[in-house]
Amino acid sequence: MAVLTEEQNLLRDAAKSFATERAPTTALRALRDGEGWKTGYSPLLYKDMVEMGWAGVIIPEAYGGSEFGLFGLGLVLEELGRTLAASPLHSTALAAASALILAGDEGQKSKWLPKIASGEITATLAVDEAAHHDPAQVALKATAQGDGFVLHGKKRFIPDAASADLIVVLVRTAGRVGDETGLTLVLVEKGAAGLKPTPLHAIDTRGFADLEFDGVTVNGDAVLGVPGEAFAVLMQVLDRARVGLAAEMLGAASQAFDITLDYLKTRTQFGQLIGSFQALQHRAAKMFTALELTRSCVEAALTALDQGAADASQLATLAKAKANETAHLISSEMVQMHGGIGMTDAHDAGLYMKRARVTEALYGGTRYLRDRYARLGGY
């Protein structure tokens, strides 16, 4: 754990109590067992998160936020990740907010950021269209019309998209699929004519939706930045989204590890605690090693992004890649080390593993991130 300032400590402690008291895994189960998967979170719970100030952590003070920095939001996401708290905080207050902060003009920022900080709206970022994350592959066609565009196409598996009031959409205004040029970010509001969201019932019952754009029109004032040149800023937005998600995954993996370690210290077989078997001890020690390495990466990446360091993109890519590997390892071992009980729906192991696989794929799976890291390294 990095050395925290007093304010950061307070923020983390508040998030910890909130997560354990207000959003334990039983809350996620309640959501799942009802019709909750259609929105993917409890609006009341999100309202309380907003009250805590978390929707405005990275938003500049001028737009109603606290400008506390990404590191602060990372601490909150990590604690919420521990209990698998379901909320649109990441999609709204990190992914979409970063797009507005980094790519928006004054009018767009002053229109939308205060509403995000105050919880008046939720928002999300819609990039992917196929089974694997790869922004350059975006095909969603935007044809120029007046000072804006008309959109035709689809988006796939977008976090919290069915309920989002505002969607930052990556579209192709020029070039061919696979080109990094010709991409543009536009804002589409909920209920826009021609926009059809279909909620998805995913393994992790949080809110995901497919989106269909059938002649959705966007005006010039809803275009973020220069048309056709969104790729570079999108990479910065995705760096932030990835690190935030990595923080959440670090929290989930840490909790999955703690629960497993506890079981190793309580379950008896052959007249011994199973944690005395060396085969399990060594795997536990390796999981601990993976967690510590991942923590170093996540903390370094959050800090680098806050400071605008030159290697921020490398570190962000690294943090998500390590979080992917570690969440994958620990969530699988959690099932195995619990034996039969780990296979039951009543046990939380399954919840941690399902959440892990979903977060591993979002904003870049391990293969994509390795490729990106290699590119950034010039090989």
Added chain:
Amino acid sequence: MADFGGDIDTFRTETRAWLEANCPASMRTPMTADETPWGGRRFQWKNPDAKLWLERMAERGWTAPTWPQAYGGGGLSAQQARVLEQELNRIKARPALFSFGVWMLGPVLLEYATEEQKREHLPKIVRGEIRWCQGYSEPGAGSDLAALQTRCEDQGDHYVINGQKVWTSYADQADWIFCLVRTDTTRKHEGISFILFDMTTAGVEARPIKLISGESPFCETFFTNVKVPKSQLVGKLNGGWEIAKRLLQFERQNISAGGFGGAAGLEVEEAALAHVGAMEGKIADPDLRARIAAHKMDAKAFALTVRRVEAEAKAGKGLGPAASIVKYAAATLNQDKQELMLEAMGLDGLGWAGDGFDPRAIRETRAWLRSKGNSIEGGTSEINLNVVAKRVLGLLDHQ
């Protein structure tokens, strides 16, 4: 030496200027394994600049920057030592001295030795005058180190040592040995003492052992009626186990901080681009490229962890749990690197000697073989994992 007072910026400026003026140009180039500056009575300096660099650094005590000046050290605070390290890295300076004395023995002498012993040994370590070796392992005592049998008997005014050590790194080139001996055969851990003696004493014999890498960096070491003055016992009689363990902590910390070096600073991705080839600027083999990227990320994660451990220690939190995984992670990482290097070099990496192979490739191949020892030396990876499981995670011993 100059008193820098409390101002760290002044210290940095003055250090930078001193290094610029005193670090010879040839000491700012990458160092190969055979250029390692070990020092000691028998050391042959191939490059006079290396000797000069050691002398200049030793004069300021900067080969042991945080040791007290009274024993020849630099007397620097942890913060100043960090600045010195940063400034050395900035100009890519080679280490002035490689020394088991600095890394392992000195720190325990500072904690356990008498004033007389400190004044006798520490300054010589700082100046690189005496090269030390480590007499711990024996044929029957490796991971279970406390099973050691080398006998040390009290003969009135001196001790007499009989027995055998093994895997003693550089015993044939070292001047002195710090050695674990049995002074009580009725108790295991409480029958061990920590003693120092000169390797030229009659009855000491070191026989080099050849490794799979073709080198002979370590020896079987035999002791036959070796007479050692009583004043050379460190700490209490039968109190050596505590010192032995403390020294192992320093050893592992040192391995951790530096990681394990490769052969000559060749990067895996460079090797892959050179031997596999490039397509559109990328390593042509996508599978190897992905695994290299994964490895490079592990390497970065490791470096960030070492830095975090230091930052936490400095903030007064002591050595946190992350510190315990560092030796294990360092060993795994270097072995992965050397395996990838070998794979990337393909047939070009399978040379042992001769003109048919690039000497740089041969060095990497030797380094690959040597790296297999990383998970054995200084405590095996299995033992490291046992320690993490028990001490850090609180898991119990099997009954």
